[in-house]
Amino acid sequence: GENVEQHPSTLSVQEGDSAVIKCTYSDSASNYFPWYKQELGKRPQLIIDIRSNVGEKKDQRIAVTLNKTAKHFSLHITETQPEDSAVYFCAATLAGGGADGLTFGKGTHLIIQP
Amino acid sequence: EAQVTQNPRYLITVTGKKLTVTCSQNMNHEYMSWYRQDPGLGLRQIYYSMNVEVTDKGDVPEGYKVSRKEKRNFPLILESPSPNQTSLYFCASSLFVQGIGEQFFGPGTRLTVL
Numbered sequence: 565g566e567n568v569e570q571h572p573s574t575l576s577v578q579e580g581d582s583a584v585i586k587c588t589y590s591d592s593a594s595n596y597f598p599w600y601k602q603e604l605g606k607r608p609q610l611i612i613d614i615r616s617n618v619g620e621k622k623d624q625r626i627a628v629t630l631n632k633t634a635k636h637f638s639l640h641i642t643e644t645q646p647e648d649s650a651v652y653f654c655a656a657t658l659a660g661g662g663a664d665g666l667t668f669g670k671g672t673h674l675i676i677q678p
Numbered sequence: 679e680a681q682v683t684q685n686p687r688y689l690i691t692v693t694g695k696k697l698t699v700t701c702s703q704n705m706n707h708e709y710m711s712w713y714r715q716d717p718g719l720g721l722r723q724i725y726y727s728m729n730v731e732v733t734d735k736g737d738v739p740e741g742y743k744v745s746r747k748e749k750r751n752f753p754l755i756l757e758s759p760s761p762n763q764t765s766l767y768f769c770a771s772s773l774f775v776q777g778i779g780e781q782f783f784g785p786g787t788r789l790t791v792l
Contacts, residue, residue: 565737570720573718598780598781600781607768607783607784607785607786608721608768608781608783609783610780610781613780653720653721665709665711665723665726665736666711666723666781667723667737668713668720668721668722668723669720670718670719670720671720671721
């Protein structure tokens with residue numbers, strides 16, 4: 565099955581700086597890669613996703629890049645703000661074929677320092 | 679309001695006492711899934727269902743059962759709970775098969791098994 569590694573487990577950045585979270589996956593057939601944000605005490609929520617037919621996707625201050633050859637994808641957050649503090653999870657799956665669901669990484673605790 | 683609901687939200691029980699955690703969604707989603715969240719381990723899939731009467735094991739199915747008799751409901755059953763099943767449980771649903779597209783998570787159920 566799929567295996568997703570996520571780094572770092574904790575990331576502390578100054579407010580206004582950029583943050584980058586990286587994930588690698590093992591199954592070269594995976595073609596759908598979402599990112600979820602979980603604020604303290606709340607449920608995970610989708611913030612951005614990317615399919616394997618594109619290399620980059622942006623939504624305001626967040627972006628995701630995908631390198632299929634190297635089997636890794638990254639979340640980029642620019643101009644970080646206090647409300648960006650949360651745990652972020654990457655995930656991978658094969659969309660449209662096979663029977664497995666989403667495989668999540670172990671999460672990154674992002675801390676925005678004032 | 680479109681939502682996923684779980685009950686109970688908090689539960690303390692003893693080893694061996696059968697319990698059921700209910701999950702219901704009102705979005706007519708085909709795909710539903712159960713995850714457990716443990717510190718440092720991220721979100722791990724227990725079981726998932728691609729439609730009524732169709733269920734499949736995720737990464738950590740041991741000690742759990744599920745059923746999908748109706749599209750809206752996907753209960754999680756612990757026949758004989760043990761302390762290692764103490765965890766935070768999330769139910770999720772999605773419009774598309776295999777969870778492609780946004781997964782909507784319930785509020786979570788915090789289970790403690792003594």
